[in-house]
Amino acid sequence: MTKANPTHNQHLQNVSESEHLDKLSRRGFLRLSGVTAAAAAGTSLLSACGPAAPGASGSDSSDSSSDSSAATLGDGKTLRVGMEVAYAPYNWQTSESSDTTIPVDNVSGAYADGYDVQFAKVIAEALGMEPVAIKMAFSGLIDSLNNGQIDIICAGMSATEERKQAIDFSDPYFVGGFGLLVKKDSPYASATSLEDFKGAAVLGQKDTLLDQVIDEIPEVNHLTPVETVPNMISQLNQGTCDAITFNTESTKSFLRANPDLVAVQFDEGKGFKETVPVNAGIKKGQDAVLKKINDAIAAYSDDKRQEIFDACVDRTPE
Numbered sequence: 001m002t003k004a005n006p007t008h009n010q011h012l013q014n015v016s017e018s019e020h021l022d023k024l025s026r027r028g029f030l031r032l033s034g035v036t037a038a039a040a041a042g043t044s045l046l047s048a049c050g051p052a053a054p055g056a057s058g059s060d061s062s063d064s065s066s067d068s069s070a071a072t073l074g075d076g077k078t079l080r081v082g083m084e085v086a087y088a089p090y091n092w093q094t095s096e097s098s099d100t101t102i103p104v105d106n107v108s109g110a111y112a113d114g115y116d117v118q119f120a121k122v123i124a125e126a127l128g129m130e131p132v133a134i135k136m137a138f139s140g141l142i143d144s145l146n147n148g149q150i151d152i153i154c155a156g157m158s159a160t161e162e163r164k165q166a167i168d169f170s171d172p173y174f175v176g177g178f179g180l181l182v183k184k185d186s187p188y189a190s191a192t193s194l195e196d197f198k199g200a201a202v203l204g205q206k207d208t209l210l211d212q213v214i215d216e217i218p219e220v221n222h223l224t225p226v227e228t229v230p231n232m233i234s235q236l237n238q239g240t241c242d243a244i245t246f247n248t249e250s251t252k253s254f255l256r257a258n259p260d261l262v263a264v265q266f267d268e269g270k271g272f273k274e275t276v277p278v279n280a281g282i283k284k285g286q287d288a289v290l291k292k293i294n295d296a297i298a299a300y301s302d303d304k305r306q307e308i309f310d311a312c313v314d315r316t317p318e
Contacts, residue, residue, distance in 0.1 A: 072127055081132065091155060170281075233261075
């Protein structure tokens, strides 16, 4: 998972409950087999945080970076967590509240669940705050963070070099890999190497590593990326591409939701080399906050993270 730096400002998006069904993530793809424990040491499919010193209720959270010594974010009370709420098993929308969910602040009656959510809860507890999800397009997350619309990004986002120029990142709270999905009756279903995809039309998600990683395939027909993982799946089912990229840690949940697709089984060393760390993102200049976040993440062993991730995969909506 993962995703590249957004280049356009985007506004918070209210999304209807019905969109939840579309969330077979890019990160939705992430229903791969390794999805264990919302703590899977820095993966994936998956890839967030934002700062601010506590202040008057009317102050803009964008002022949060003014006091880098204050180990808190936003107003110090409510942690606004930016995510798509549509990238299972990292994050998805549900209408029922439970001990694994947090409210979606900009969607009435909605709640967010998933691996990102579990670590957002961990981080919020470490900061003494209450987390709420802010649903928005992935490509708008960094701009929204720097504009003070959210306090932190927990959205299956990876700390790429380009993104590091705009915001600071935590240590990874999960690490995953990339693979290719094809239709079961595809001539590529028996492929065992990226070499087998020479000339194939391969599709990824815009502004994410799911698109960038395609260039590892020799002589590939690298298609123009689409906005969401559900769009990728739709294009594959319609036959407008031969394969789509996905996060392998979510193989199990992804194939469960898409029984007509199959994950290509690469021979050892013949698949993608790129890995997918999942990091939380916050505004720059908040070292005290970042240390608290990293300490909270470090308290979870790799095994515990995998356990949390697996649990998220098991309850991912069909």
